[in-house]
Each structure stands twice: as C-alpha cells, then as structure tokens.
Amino acid sequence: MLPNCRTLKLAHTLPTLIMACVAALGAAVVSAESGALAEDPKTPWNWSEKTVFDAVNQVRAGRDLNPESWPGDARVAVLLSYDVDNETVMGLRTGEVSIGPLSQGQYGHRVALPRIVKLMNEEQVPSTFFFPAWSLKIAPEQAPLINESGLHEIAVHGWIHELNTSLDAATEERLLRQARDEIEAISGKRPVGYRAPSWNHSPNTLSIVRKMGFLYESSLMHDDRPYELVQDGKPTGLVELPVEWILDDAPMFNPRGNRYMNPRDIMQVWIDEFDKAWEEGTMFLLTLHPHVSGHRSRIVALEGLIEHMKAKGDVWFATHEEAARYVRAQAGMD
DSSP: OOOOGGGSOTTSOHHHHHHHHHHHHHHHHHHHTTOGGGSOTTOGGGOOHHHHHHHHTSEEEEEEOOOSSBGGGBSEEEEEEEEOOGGGGTTTTTTOOOHHHHHHHHHIIIIIHHHHHHHHHHHTOOEEEEEOHHHHHHOTTHHHHHHTTSOOEEEEOOSSSOOGGGSOHHHHHHHHHHHHHHHHHHHSSOOOEEOOTTSOOOTTHHHHHHHTTOSEEOOOOSOSSOEEEEETTEEEEEEEOOOOGGGBSTTTSOTTSTTOOOHHHHHHHHHHHHHHHHHHTOEEEEEEOHHHHTSHHHHHHHHHHHHHHHHHOOEEEOOHHHHHHHHHHHTTOO
C-alpha cells in the first residue's frame, strides 16, 4: 500500500516533505517484496499469488514416512502422549493467578499423573510426557515417577505454556532453550522431542526447533501418518508426529463448556480412529492431559481404549522418540 503523504505534518518544509515521502515510498516497496506480511492481512482477497503461496508454504507436509511395516510386523503404531500442563494452564501462563484454578493444576501432579503412570506401567504401554518446564519445576517428583519403569519418555512443551505465536524470535528461542535445559536437569536426560504449547507455530518456531537439533516435532495436523516437514519448499529432515483435536481430551471433557461429552462416548471416537488406523496400517496418536483425563470418571475411557487395542492385536506401543527413530531409519534418513 502506497504511503499517504498528506498525513505527514504540514509543518514540514517542502524539501523535507518530499524526502519523507520518498523514504516512505521506498519502505513500502521493500515491504511489498517481503511477502505475505507486506500486504493488508484484512483483505486477503487482494493478495498476490506470491503472497498466498508464501503464506501456505512456510511449513508443509513433505514425504510420507509411514513405514511398510512396524516392529514385530504390527499393523499399527500406537503413540500415547500426555501434555502435563498442570498449573501452567491454570493462570500461570497469562499471569491471571487465582487459587481455585491453581488447585486444579495441583490435582494434575498430585493425583492424576500418578494414576495415569500406574495404569501405563501395569499395562506396559510406553508413553511420552510433554512438560512445560515450569510444570516440572513446581513438582520435580514427577520425573522419577515417570522414569522409574524405564518405559516412558519426557519431552518439551514450552517454558510456562507460553503463547509462542505472540513472541519475537529471540524470546521464543530463549524460552525454548531454558525449557530444554531445565527439563534435562530435572529428568536426567536431554529431551529430543518438541510440542508447541498451543499446537501452533510462529513464523520462527520451525527454524528454532531445527537449530536446536530436536529429533521430532509433534504440533501440526497435515496428516494422520508420520511425515517429513518441509520449510519454504525445502525438506528439513525433521519428523512430524501429527496431532488432531478429535484425538485430544481437553476440548470434549470441559464440564463448563458447550462441547462436553460423556467419556464413554469419547472412548468410542478413539476406538473408531484406532480401528481405521489399524485397517490402514498407519499410526494412532492420542493426546491426553493428566489434569483432564486423570479423573476417576474419565480414566475409564483410557482403560477401555487400551483393552480394545490389545484385544485387536498386532499393535506396536511406542514412545514418540522410538517411533521417530524407527521411521527415520526405515526412510534412510539416518
């Protein structure tokens, strides 16, 4: 959009006014060459083809990494993941601190996580636990609880469940590095996986994740199967293990929301998703939150799902790290 020189203060002398207009016009030209952000975001129907393609091609799905077979000739890979948000989503990330919501967050690590880890250990189901660093700093006893069996993985889910899409690049990178270092210090192992706190990428997220050398990413929704991420049209070598809102407990288990569903009805949705993944020979990835699904009336859905999957058979239960390493090897990416 060209500058409107009439908006400049009339106090300028004519030479100063001309120079200001020329400078503003030059800035507009430079901005117009920079892509999607240069054009008015409120009028996308006026965008150029380049602007539209630049926008959609920032991060895309590349080659399918679903292997021809899973370990042990299993038909389907099952990846159970837990976003251990606790107090971070109960006011800490926004600074809106209130005692009632924080008590719900403490329930997550005081009651719900032990209940879930106990079930996973009894069923011998490896799982991945994504932590905002502050969730683990508040209750570091969660790490040995998860690590004791040797089955599970701890991965990164941000610093304080910050809204990463609102941050500048330097701040986003600083927080992610802090998060990885703190989680490593508490858990005793360097995390290799990343999941964005709000399942979204800023324009800088993928570059930061790649620079930090993560093995896999698990925030996006391009596919049901594992795939390689492509950035600005170029393969990245980074494995994406995709998520999906219908395979997330939080939206449907909110008793104060208008989308609340009976846990047993949600269990049937998960079972149907699993059965189709089994038929296709692909992957079933479920995201749960201890402070949501760790309640007594809800964990029955998880128990029923595991019972169904085991009865179906030909299932490979794996952590995200195990799955990422396997598909990389099968695709010749190592």
